[in-house]
Amino acid sequence: MKKAKKSGGSSKEKQNSLLELLKQQGLLTYDTLEKGEFPKFSIPSRSVSNIVYDSKLRQYILGKNAALRSSKNTSQLRSFTQLMWLAFFANRLTKEKKSSTLRDVYYSSQAFAIDFEDQSESDNIIVDLEAVLARPREDFHVFPEERSSVFGDLNIEYTVPGYEGKKMNLSNHPDGYAIGPSLTSAELLDTSAEVVIAIEKGGLFTRFVEEQVDKKFKAIIVDTGGQAPRSTRTLLKRLHEELSLPVVILTDGDVYGEHIAMVIKSGSANAAHLRELTVPDAKWVGVWATDIEKYKLPTIPMTESDIKRCYDLQKDPRYQEGIWKKELEVFLKIKRKAELEAFSKYGLTNITDKYLPHKLEVAKSL
Amino acid sequence: MKKAKKSGGSSKEKQNSLLELLKQQGLLTYDTLEKGEFPKFSIPSRSVSNIVYDSKLRQYILGKNAALRSSKNTSQLRSFTQLMWLAFFANRLTKEKKSSTLRDVYYSSQAFAIDFEDQSESDNIIVDLEAVLARPREDFHVFPEERSSVFGDLNIEYTVPGYEGKKMNLSNHPDGYAIGPSLTSAELLDTSAEVVIAIEKGGLFTRFVEEQVDKKFKAIIVDTGGQAPRSTRTLLKRLHEELSLPVVILTDGDVYGEHIAMVIKSGSANAAHLRELTVPDAKWVGVWATDIEKYKLPTIPMTESDIKRCYDLQKDPRYQEGIWKKELEVFLKIKRKAELEAFSKYGLTNITDKYLPHKLEVAKSL
Numbered sequence: 001m002k003k004a005k006k007s008g009g010s011s012k013e014k015q016n017s018l019l020e021l022l023k024q025q026g027l028l029t030y031d032t033l034e035k036g037e038f039p040k041f042s043i044p045s046r047s048v049s050n051i052v053y054d055s056k057l058r059q060y061i062l063g064k065n066a067a068l069r070s071s072k073n074t075s076q077l078r079s080f081t082q083l084m085w086l087a088f089f090a091n092r093l094t095k096e097k098k099s100s101t102l103r104d105v106y107y108s109s110q111a112f113a114i115d116f117e118d119q120s121e122s123d124n125i126i127v128d129l130e131a132v133l134a135r136p137r138e139d140f141h142v143f144p145e146e147r148s149s150v151f152g153d154l155n156i157e158y159t160v161p162g163y164e165g166k167k168m169n170l171s172n173h174p175d176g177y178a179i180g181p182s183l184t185s186a187e188l189l190d191t192s193a194e195v196v197i198a199i200e201k202g203g204l205f206t207r208f209v210e211e212q213v214d215k216k217f218k219a220i221i222v223d224t225g226g227q228a229p230r231s232t233r234t235l236l237k238r239l240h241e242e243l244s245l246p247v248v249i250l251t252d253g254d255v256y257g258e259h260i261a262m263v264i265k266s267g268s269a270n271a272a273h274l275r276e277l278t279v280p281d282a283k284w285v286g287v288w289a290t291d292i293e294k295y296k297l298p299t300i301p302m303t304e305s306d307i308k309r310c311y312d313l314q315k316d317p318r319y320q321e322g323i324w325k326k327e328l329e330v331f332l333k334i335k336r337k338a339e340l341e342a343f344s345k346y347g348l349t350n351i352t353d354k355y356l357p358h359k360l361e362v363a364k365s366l
Numbered sequence: 367m368k369k370a371k372k373s374g375g376s377s378k379e380k381q382n383s384l385l386e387l388l389k390q391q392g393l394l395t396y397d398t399l400e401k402g403e404f405p406k407f408s409i410p411s412r413s414v415s416n417i418v419y420d421s422k423l424r425q426y427i428l429g430k431n432a433a434l435r436s437s438k439n440t441s442q443l444r445s446f447t448q449l450m451w452l453a454f455f456a457n458r459l460t461k462e463k464k465s466s467t468l469r470d471v472y473y474s475s476q477a478f479a480i481d482f483e484d485q486s487e488s489d490n491i492i493v494d495l496e497a498v499l500a501r502p503r504e505d506f507h508v509f510p511e512e513r514s515s516v517f518g519d520l521n522i523e524y525t526v527p528g529y530e531g532k533k534m535n536l537s538n539h540p541d542g543y544a545i546g547p548s549l550t551s552a553e554l555l556d557t558s559a560e561v562v563i564a565i566e567k568g569g570l571f572t573r574f575v576e577e578q579v580d581k582k583f584k585a586i587i588v589d590t591g592g593q594a595p596r597s598t599r600t601l602l603k604r605l606h607e608e609l610s611l612p613v614v615i616l617t618d619g620d621v622y623g624e625h626i627a628m629v630i631k632s633g634s635a636n637a638a639h640l641r642e643l644t645v646p647d648a649k650w651v652g653v654w655a656t657d658i659e660k661y662k663l664p665t666i667p668m669t670e671s672d673i674k675r676c677y678d679l680q681k682d683p684r685y686q687e688g689i690w691k692k693e694l695e696v697f698l699k700i701k702r703k704a705e706l707e708a709f710s711k712y713g714l715t716n717i718t719d720k721y722l723p724h725k726l727e728v729a730k731s732l
Contacts, residue, residue: 098714099576101569107710110664145568147589149513149544162578163540173539174529174548178515178589180541180572202511203467206546210465212528223513223544298476344473348464 001155001190004242012159014185015094018139022091025132029084038072041083044131044273051272053317058265058280060272062131069128078115082125083132085114090129090140097161099143099181102126131273138184138234138276146229149176151209152220154239155189158182174209176223184231188242194218195360196239198282200226200251200260204340204351211352217360220245228264233277236264240279247279248363250356253287253297254337255309258327266318283366285359288323289330292338295355298345299336306337323366367521367556370608378525380551381460384505388457391498395450404438407449410497410639417638419683424631424646426638428497435494444481448491449498451480456495456506463527465509465547468492497639504550504600504642512595515542517575518586520605521555524548540575542589550597554608560584561726562605564648566592566617566626570706570717577718583726586611594630599643602630606645613645614729616722619653619663620703621675624693632684649732651725654689655696658704661721664711665702672703689732 029039044050045065054061071080089108093100100108106122109115116122130137137143153171158164160182167189170177177183197219199205205223213219220239224232239245249264251257261284267277292299302310310332313319319328331337343351395405410416411431420427437446455474459466466474472488475481482488496503503509519537524530526548533555536543543549563585565571571589579585586605590598605611615630617623627650633643658665668676676698679685685694697703709717 099569099572100710100714101707103705103707104569104710104714107664107705107707108714110711111713143569143572147513147515147541147568147591149515158540160540160576162576166538168539172532173534173543174524174526175513175546176544177539178542178544180568181576182540202513202546203465203470203509206465206509210526210528210547225513298473339469339473341467341469341473344466344470345476347477348466348470348474 001192002243003190004188005244006242014139018094018133018135019091021133021135022087022094025087038070039084040068040070040072041080041128041132042066043069043128046127046131046270046273051269055317057275059267059275059278060269062272079125079128082109082114082116082122083128085109085112086125086129090142093141094139097141099141101143101145103145105142127270127273134273136230136234136274136276138181138230141181143181143184144229144231146225146231147178147180148225148229148232149178149205149223150183150220150235151176151205152191152193152214154191154193154220156183156186157189158186160185170220171214174206176205176209179229179231179235181231184234188238191220191243191245192218193220193243193245196220196222196236196245196247197356198222198224198228198236198247198249198264199340200224200257201340204250207348208352211349213352213356217356224260224264227260230277233264233267233279236282237276237279240281246363247282248285248360249282250286250340250359251284252337252339253289253292253342254302255306255313255328255331257287258284258324258331259309259313262318262324283363284323285363285366286355287338287340287342289327289334292334292336295343297338297342299338299342302331302335302337307332307335367558368609369556370554371610372608380505384460384499384501385457387499387501388453388460391453404436405450406434406436406438407446407494407498408432409435409494412493412497412636412639417635421683423641425633425641425644426635428638445491445494448475448480448482448488449494451475451478452491452495456508459507460505463507465507467509467511469511471508493636493639500639502596502600502640502642504547504596507547509547509550510595510597512591513544513546514591514595514598515544515571515589516549516586516601517542517571518557518559518580520557520559520586522549522552523555524552526551536586537580542571542575545595545597545601547597550600554604557586557609557611558584559586559609559611562586562588562602562611562613563722564588564590564594564602564613564615564630565706566590566623567706570616573714574718577715579718579722583722590626590630593626596643599630599633599645602648603642603645606647612729613648614651614726615648616652616706616725617650618703618705619655619658619708620668621672621679621694621697623653624650624690624697625675625679628684628690649729650689651729651732652721653704653706653708655693655700658700658702661709663704663708665704665708668697668701668703673698673701
């Protein structure tokens with residue numbers, strides 16, 4: 001069994017450092033008031049001109065521009081107040097260990113007579129607070145609605161109220177364990193696994209469990225359920241960092257599949273203020289455009305929107321080299337795409353018997 | 367602990383009776399051939415004119431019309447062959463206990479040089495086989511892609527290969543257990559729960575677990591993740607029938623929420639040939655249109671498409687009485703809708719502290 005490194009990924013450490021950050025922010029406000037000045041926030045700018053791709057970190061980051069949001073400026077007073085309230089509410093959620101969602105926060109504001117036009121206005125302020133604290137909203141207990149699942153020989157220890165100290169091995173329920181706030185905030189203890197396999201679809205996830213991919217390949221299997229939810233990406237990062245497990249990703253053989261893998265690897269431009277949602281070492285192992293010909297897979301023609309998406313991604317700095325560039329080119333050349341289930345043409349277990357072991361080998365040289 | 371009735375809901379009994387049905391179908395084909403006649407299938411008609419609402423069963427059912435699909439008729443030979451192949455393939459999946467999806471079946475056909483134009487053609491043939499056997503496709507191991515989750519003091523025993531005889535209590539992982547083929551086919555053993563609460567959203571599911579709704583109200587909590595997937599509806603039916611648990615449903619306060627509840631209760635017209643996907647005694651307890659005023663909930667205006675949907679449902683025989691009729695009328699009158707999270711206006715736990723206990727009382731008189 002491989003033991004986890006302590007990396008501050010569990011909720012206990014996160015919670016304490018988050019509360020400390022909020023406290024500092026509060027003290028700053030008090031100090032400013034005592035000096036007879038107007039309190040303000042300094043918010044890293046998330047405007048397009050301040051988002052740059054960092055090739056060393058292998059993700060988008062924010063540049064050095066920051067904007068002041070001051071209570072002195074009447075045009076900023078509204079959003080200043082919203083942000084101040086949110087910091088207060090985040091502190092409370094974190095202390096009381098209550099989970100919430102973006103939508104909950106929007107409606108909760110009404111209890112405090114804080115005015116948001118609609119949910120998108122409060123969503124924006126939540127991202128502002130993420131940027132101010134440089135911490136993802138899950139750290140202050142705002143969690144995504146979506147749930148994907150995980151399965152494998154991984155021991156965890158919960159930190160959520162009512163379950164503190166309880167341990168769980170995630171290999172006993174073959175349909176998988178939902179990845180929600182409890183799993184996201186659990187301590188990762190140890191594992192016998194040597195690799196994490198993230199797969200795009202529930203049906204294939206079940207196939208993988210059924211064919212004992214976890215045992216045969218010493219793998220933890222993660223169902224991303226299409227585009228991986230933030231909680232799932234956070235778990236993938238923690239499995240990689242705390243347990244030093246390589247992460248490989250299997251998607252449908254199309255431009256959307258390629259981008260699902262890229263988002264797991266390097267996040268998205270609108271989360272450029274965060275570092276917790278990326279696994280820069282994650283490897284996309286298939287289904288590649290080049291696999292379509294190689295394995296003579298049944299295909300579907302690409303739609304106009306698939307083709308447009310390819311051209312869009314070709315302008316993205318992350319698609320300028322290696323397989324990312326090459327596979328986009330091949331998709332555009334063949335104008336066909338293939339689903340993961342296409343391997344069923346060769347029998348239901350062909351994907352786990354032949355394709356997967358080959359691709360796990362290939363991953364080592366990527 | 368309440369023990370489960372044996373109702374044939376687990377996979378062992380289902381599998382044997384399904385294989386028997388397929389065998390009979392095969393014998394019939396052989397007999398026909400030996401008589402020197404062309405083999406054929408008799409398929410209950412799923413045309414609109416043959417779908418009727420049965421107010422006693424409280425769901426849509428098929429009338430008495432059936433169509434012959436004969437290998438004698440050249441225009442039917444293609445679909446006859448597809449159906450015959452599918453019966454063969456279903457037999458194999460069931461015997462080998464391999465799970466698959468609609469998409470897997472489509473691609474698998476290519477291994478046997480069976481020609482389907484596209485997946486929708488094979489999906490149709492799968493529904494034909496459901497109708498011929500009067501059994502849901504999950505019984506012959508074709509499962510949905512979607513996964514929702516469940517949490518509560520429920521003991522189950524798996525029947526899937528590799529896990530046969532293993533028992534599990536579903537109250538140890540607070541993010542919930544994914545509902546896939548293993549859970550769908552497991553034996554339900556016993557429970558201390560007295561009610562099943564199905565809720566539309568992952569965030570609320572987590573809130574309910576966090577606020578110990580399972581303990582305080584002796585409940586099994588099911589996240590439907592929007593429109594409940596077929597596996598989830600099957601599980602709800604089994605919890606109701608085998609453990610005699612009442613099922614209550616909480617959705618957003620809008621026409622789509624009302625219909626999510628209705629589909630759990632009485633299925634849909636295009637599954638009129640099945641009985642396994644409905645819980646006719648399930649009760650929709652909220653959020654009702656009348657709750658919006660009663661609880662002074664924050665609302666959102668209904669869109670044109672919400673309003674059109676209300677008018678459409680008013681023509682549906684299931685919306686002709688009781689709360690189903692009344693709430694549609696109120697939605698159309700107020701032209702506003704409210705989300706479950708709207709209760710957060712009164713504090714995050716208002717929904718579990720106040721609204722839920724009240725609605726569980728109301729459910730008793732529905």
